[in-house]
Amino acid sequence: MPNAFAFRLKPSHIDHVEELLAVNQIAIGWSDAKGLEDPSLTMADFRTEIAKRYPEIVKRNRVGHDVGHLWRFIRQLKVGDIVVVPHGDNIHFLQVASGAKYLSTKVADDTAYRRDAYALLEGPVLRSSLPTRLRSALKFRDTSINLAGVLDDVLSVTGFPVPPLTAAESSADVTTGLELWRTAFEKVSPETGRPSPDRLWVSDPGVWLKASVTQADGQHAYQNELGNIEAGGERPHRVVMVNLADGGKPGRFQGLIATTNDGQTWLLHSGELNLERKKVVHLRDHISNAQLSPRPVKFSDGSVKSYYPVARLDRLAGLDVAVAMDVVLQSKRFMDVCLQVRNKHLGVDHKVSHAQRKAGLFEETLGHSFVPAQAPKFIDRVHAKIWHALAKELYAQGFSISNQRVGALGPDLFTTRTTTPYLFEIKTNFGASDYLKGIGQLLVYEKALGEIHRKFLVLPAGIGALAARILGELDIEILEYLDTAEGVAFEWPEQF
Numbered sequence: 001m002p003n004a005f006a007f008r009l010k011p012s013h014i015d016h017v018e019e020l021l022a023v024n025q026i027a028i029g030w031s032d033a034k035g036l037e038d039p040s041l042t043m044a045d046f047r048t049e050i051a052k053r054y055p056e057i058v059k060r061n062r063v064g065h066d067v068g069h070l071w072r073f074i075r076q077l078k079v080g081d082i083v084v085v086p087h088g089d090n091i092h093f094l095q096v097a098s099g100a101k102y103l104s105t106k107v108a109d110d111t112a113y114r115r116d117a118y119a120l121l122e123g124p125v126l127r128s129s130l131p132t133r134l135r136s137a138l139k140f141r142d143t144s145i146n147l148a149g150v151l152d153d154v155l156s157v158t159g160f161p162v163p164p165l166t167a168a169e170s171s172a173d174v175t176t177g178l179e180l181w182r183t184a185f186e187k188v189s190p191e192t193g194r195p196s197p198d199r200l201w202v203s204d205p206g207v208w209l210k211a212s213v214t215q216a217d218g219q220h221a222y223q224n225e226l227g228n229i230e231a232g233g234e235r236p237h238r239v240v241m242v243n244l245a246d247g248g249k250p251g252r253f254q255g256l257i258a259t260t261n262d263g264q265t266w267l268l269h270s271g272e273l274n275l276e277r278k279k280v281v282h283l284r285d286h287i288s289n290a291q292l293s294p295r296p297v298k299f300s301d302g303s304v305k306s307y308y309p310v311a312r313l314d315r316l317a318g319l320d321v322a323v324a325m326d327v328v329l330q331s332k333r334f335m336d337v338c339l340q341v342r343n344k345h346l347g348v349d350h351k352v353s354h355a356q357r358k359a360g361l362f363e364e365t366l367g368h369s370f371v372p373a374q375a376p377k378f379i380d381r382v383h384a385k386i387w388h389a390l391a392k393e394l395y396a397q398g399f400s401i402s403n404q405r406v407g408a409l410g411p412d413l414f415t416t417r418t419t420t421p422y423l424f425e426i427k428t429n430f431g432a433s434d435y436l437k438g439i440g441q442l443l444v445y446e447k448a449l450g451e452i453h454r455k456f457l458v459l460p461a462g463i464g465a466l467a468a469r470i471l472g473e474l475d476i477e478i479l480e481y482l483d484t485a486e487g488v489a490f491e492w493p494e495q496f
Contacts, residue, residue: 177257
């Protein structure tokens with residue numbers, strides 16, 4: 001099985017990616033240090049040569065650091081290993097085809113140390129389409145990194161066979177794995193503001209977990225739901241169940257806990273979704289491996305079956321917010337894939353699924369934040385009231401609207417089945433920060449969705465003339481409302 005490494009291909013801070021890939025080669029810097037391709041040299045010899053040729057590195061106490069990258073390129077890399085080359089939004093996957101060599105004609109541009117390497121895929125892969133863990137690993141800023149921690153993801157993307165995980169078949173192991181999952185959500189889910197006490201809601205990125213276990217006749221029944229909140233801001237919406245067997249082999253609709261040889265613990269799903277009216281669909285028939293790659297799992301009886309990863313669990317999730325959030329983000333990514341499949345089969349307008357997918361990919365590139373627990377806000381109930389009133393009036397005017405907001409952070413409401421789609425962002429306060437946030441959501445998500453929208457900022461009546469003029473110059477229309485005891489009244493634009 002090959003190993004995997006990532007290299008920047010920017011010797012002396014100059015981008016040589018396209019030039020090198022055009023001749024099926026990779027390169028590293030430190031070209032003034034000659035003879036390092038000699039297999040008899042030790043790492044100490046490398047240090048001596050680098051210190052001799054680059055005294056400024058000695059002054060900065062970086063000899064060991066720089067030698068580490070050179071040693072990786074010249075010695076650790078083997079023929080057949082995979083090299084991942086990030087280049088902006090594109091990620092190249094190559095396979096090493098030669099040992100290290102020194103081209104004296106390339107010293108001037110600092111690419112003398114080279115290896116032959118050939119593309120494994122027909123072209124680069126978009127960074128946003130990669131598995132979450134691999135995408136995170138490729139944010140490194142240094143010359144190179146070892147990708148051992150995400151090797152399975154690299155193998156999956158490039159089509160190499162992935163070694164099977166080992167199923168956890170004891171009740172104790174299943175319980176331990178689920179506790180890791182629940183703990184991660186608890187770490188980043190404020191106790192206040194949850195849709196219900198038993199739903200662990202994480203507003204950014206917009207996912208909740210409801211984990212429950214019952215016991216009867218000595219057997220546990222694990223029922224776990226992943227879901228989101230409908231755009232009105234009130235009702236939780238279950239997207240997918242991740243139920244597990246109490247040890248042994250799981251049933252048709254059950255997932256499982258499994259481990260890798262290096263000690264990782266994974267939560268996986270069978271891939272079968274039981275939709276409304278007893279309709280059953282399987283993920284494999286509706287998604288690509290770029291969206292979600294199945295993993296082989298081996299059982300104690302020798303059988304092997306493929307399951308879909310929900311999240312890689314981590315024992316540090318209860319202690320570290322960043323680790324916990326990573327588990328939550330992986331779970332959200334799995335849920336989003338299931339939501340796209342559900343929407344397709346339940347007759348939801350395809351534009352909704354398309355918008356959700358593009359918004360989700362955009363949000364993942366931004367990263368996510370953790371907001372500490374806050375007191376419940378009355379504003380949330382007001383927001384829901386305005387949303388439902390707006391939706392009711394749009395329906396009355398013949399619009400088709402989605403009850404799912406654009407991504408987890410985007411505008412509150414958008415229309416479908418219109419020549420020009422509409423985006424609406426609701427604000428319930430007069431504060432400048434509310435206006436500015438609403439403007440940003442409308443403008444940024446329009447770009448992320450890649451289509452011109454008619455954009456509306458929905459505001460309490462009374463916006464000032466200057467603010468209104470500036471919004472108009474940004475091509476954002478104002479929809480004012482009055483919230484009274486009799487209901488919500490909107491002041492619709494003349495040409496709506």
